[in-house]
Amino acid sequence: MKKDELKQKCLDVIDAYRDQIIALGQDTYRTPELGYKEFRTTDRVVQAFRQNGLEPETEIAYTGCKVSSPKKGGPRVAVMGELDCVVCAEHPDCAANGNVHACGHHVQLANMFGCAMGIMKSGVLNELGGSVDFIAIPSEECVDYDYRNGLIADGKIQFYGGKQEYLRRGGLDDVDMILQCHMMEMEDKKKRCTIDTDCNGFVTKTVRFIGQASHAGFAPHNGINALNMAELALNNIHALRETFQEKDKVRVSAVITEGGGLVNVVPEVVCMQIMVRAFNIPGMLDASAKVNRALKAGALAIGGKVEIQDQIGYLPMKTDRKLSHLYRSNMVQYGGADEDSFVELYETAGSTDLGDMSQLMPCMHIWTDGITGGLHTKDYRLDDPEEAYILPAKMMAMTIIDLLYEDAKEAKDILAEFVPAFTKESYLEFMKEHSKVELFDGSAI
Ligand SMILES: [Zn+2]
Ligand SMILES: [Zn+2]
Known part of the structure; x- marks a missing residue:
């Protein structure tokens, strides 16, 4: 027919x-x-x-x-x-x-x-x-x-x-x-x-800055301020934006989901959610690695730790x-x-x-x-x-x-x-390789 x-x-x-x-x-x-x-x-x-x-x-x-x-x-x-x-x-x-x-x-x-x-x-x-x-x-x-x-x-x-x-x-x-x-x-x-x-594809990041609580009035010098780490990290990310290329259409979005407790205690834990989007896989991985570096630099400056849980969303x-x-x-x-x-x-x-x-x-x-x-x-x-x-x-x-x-x-x-x-096997391997938890200890450096 x-x-x-x-x-x-x-x-x-x-x-x-x-x-x-x-x-x-x-x-x-x-x-x-x-x-x-x-x-x-x-x-x-x-x-x-x-x-x-x-x-x-x-x-x-x-x-x-x-x-x-x-x-x-x-x-x-x-x-x-x-x-x-x-x-x-x-x-x-x-x-x-x-x-x-x-x-x-x-x-x-x-x-x-x-x-x-x-x-x-x-x-x-x-x-x-x-x-x-x-x-x-x-x-x-x-x-x-x-x-x-x-x-x-x-x-x-x-x-x-x-x-x-x-x-x-x-x-x-x-x-x-x-x-x-x-x-x-x-x-x-x-x-x-x-x-x-x-x-675009995207990577999500669940981030936890871990410091040390201390009385904010009596002994802030004994504390390690997790909110300061997060603040520096956000500024580090902003400073990176000029390195993202037009062709990669990178977008980095961040929110603080837990920002500390009582105001008279040095914040011990601060949590963030971050989404890194890009138009191609190399651009996505490049931006994601830079954001991780920015997060670690925030922790390093204050002498605290940061736990970064990366999860590839969609490609x-x-x-x-x-x-x-x-x-x-x-x-x-x-x-x-x-x-x-x-x-x-x-x-x-x-x-x-x-x-x-x-x-x-x-x-x-x-x-x-x-x-x-x-x-x-x-x-x-x-x-x-x-x-x-x-x-x-x-x-x-x-x-x-x-x-x-x-x-x-x-x-x-x-x-x-x-x-x-990718083949199915290399795709599954890629997803596993780039979906991981990393703990960076800035207090040890
Ligand atoms: Zn929809
Ligand atoms: Zn739909």
Whole structure:
């Protein structure tokens, strides 16, 4: 069958599933759950698949589920929809605990499901040279650390990010590339979607300056002032900013989370949280090492200690240009877009765990419209169900057909050109190596 005929068959099936696709999105919107707590959301996705005779694998990364097309030779493409929500207590649709889908993940799940119906129920797979996974993946937002640290302590997960965790568990071992869409209001109303996204990665630091308490009036000379260490460290960090290069887009943010106790006692312990973001991995590691030096210098000057707990959050994201170009072409051919309908590139300092995946395999991340209001804010609303729920499902399905048609020629070309920064093993090693606790004793020098 010709490629155009396959695509039309697939589009017709997605249209036939329109009500089910929208119902899944709307139901999910009513039960927002944070990362690794998406039990009801996972159940809802499982039900949607079962209703159509597909039995998903469950608990794939603590929560989450997956439906796979039968294994056959050729590349395997994964379509992902994220399960978790954010917290925004001012949003009129938020739950009692403030949870709300203000990042559009409920729409993503509907897109993933709609795409699955199109590919799995139209018979197009018989004519394609590869296979597809449809994955409802947990925990994209990097929040709620106490709960996740509890899961880590209990040995239930090892990573904050659901994609990172799923990769570690081997769930992506036979996946060659990933497709995903997010929803965002287009600033320019003539635009329909943003094709390429590149974004920052980040390291988090939990810092504890440890000094010596003493009476602030009678015997400050016997004390070692942890607040002074922190203050110097912050100034040291500010003095480093001129060494950060434009191309690395470094951002260092710091807050003091514990600043001392009684005012008449020399502060013994002062704690900080620091986030170091950068646009590429060398820039991220360079800035992180400089910040650690600045922290140690603060402790050294006062003769105290500093404990620095480094944790790699997410890695920088680089969209695969060839992959996203296919989506763009389909938008023109089947989505009613014209050449002016696109924002070609969005560079942002925000982060996602799809960034980690993009360092290992080709990944596509499209921002599509159908939404109004800022991401994660009280104004985020679904505006156009057809544009948000249905169109991306169709366009991802069209992209899959392009990739896997004619013995998956397009997918194989993309894979041949892609240069991964890591293998799975070297990625896990890298994450371990750069996520560590260091104690610097400035009193011994
Ligand atoms: Zn978000
Ligand atoms: Zn999101």
